[in-house]
Amino acid sequence: MRSLTIRHVTTYRYRHPVAFGEHRMMLRPRDSHDQRVIEVSLEINPAPSSLRYEQDDFGNHIAIAEFAGVATELSFASIVSLEHSPDDALHPGLDDAAAIFPVDYGDDEMTDLAHCIRRHDIGTDDAVAQWARRFLPVDGQIPALELLTRLSQGIHDGFLYRRREAKGVQPPAETLQLGHGSCRDFALLLIDAARSLGLAARFVSGYLATMPDVAPTEAHGATHAWAQIYLPGTGWIDFDPTSGNVGKGSLVTVAVVRDPDQATPLHGTFVGSRSDTLGMEVHVSVTPHGSVTT
Known part of the structure; x- marks a missing residue:
């Protein structure tokens, strides 16, 4: 078993201030027998006017953000700490x-x-x-x-x-x-x-x-x-x-x-023209914290 911290940052930039529609995020890992989420944080800038969480028909975790006001940049930073323990034995249950x-x-x-x-x-x-x-x-x-x-x-x-x-x-x-x-x-x-x-x-x-x-x-x-x-x-x-x-x-x-x-990790809309978009940047890093024993 190993302990990991996954940092996933997505940043949208715009030429002029734009308004933002609803954004849906699928960034939180699932809990299962081979991975267990320990801590989750979600930083959104500018801060949403509302943020709610739900699960879809498949049991995946979804965060839904709504916004008020305008900005030239919108960023989402998901930071997750988890224990990861995939089974080294390859499917011994095959009968x-x-x-x-x-x-x-x-x-x-x-x-x-x-x-x-x-x-x-x-x-x-x-x-x-x-x-x-x-x-x-x-x-x-x-x-x-x-x-x-x-x-x-x-x-x-x-x-x-x-x-x-x-x-x-x-x-x-x-x-x-x-x-x-x-x-x-x-x-x-x-x-x-x-x-x-x-x-x-x-x-x-x-x-x-x-x-x-x-x-x-x-x-x-x-x-x-x-x-x-x-x-x-x-x-x-x-x-x-x-x-x-x-x-x-x-x-x-x-x-x-x-x-x-x-399974789109991040999906949303903005109110403005297509020419307002300057681009999107995504950065993912994984930090190990050594082995974890139970």
Whole structure:
């Protein structure tokens, strides 16, 4: 187990004073068996006229701010301290029934998982499904975990990573055609490929907390996106196609959703012209505090 402090600062700047509409923030990590939030602070400047908190249908934490007055700058600073303890053992719960592809979801599971299997914008040639089937053996069976690992590794090895500042996510077929994308694009490609094979998959957003062997006072961190895929007898398994890794070793989960547009870290509006916008800056840092024993 390790203790981390994640500082995520977003600043918007404008040429002239503008008024601000409602802003929704998904910045607080989820509490689970492998990560526990200890302390949270949210600093907003200028201060909002109201700030409330709620949880969405997926159990993600949302902060909603409303503003009065005008300003040329708006900043959000989220500071979170948490304990992070991902299991080093890779999914020991995989049993024989879940191990071989195709997997069989029970009726009760299908009731809850159907929305994570349904696909969108498939296209006439269904290029994603054709690509995914390349990873199936010509004859014989394949363990489901091995198949999914092949898919994730196939994205890592076969596509060029490009950081994109633009909002939104590329359609999976476009990522296939272009041969490059961001972590969000790779996550969605893996999700759609898994769904094309009848597997339940969902989108995850959060932080990449990569720690060197000798931890400095501050380590590099970044916002990140990856996929979770459900296998009977095991549950949701994390796959990061950007790195090709399986499991949550360096991943801090903030939001788990069906589709990427439901996991925007920060979304809001302003009253003014498009030319008033000078830009946005985002800074993420992760500070380790050594091991924590229980």
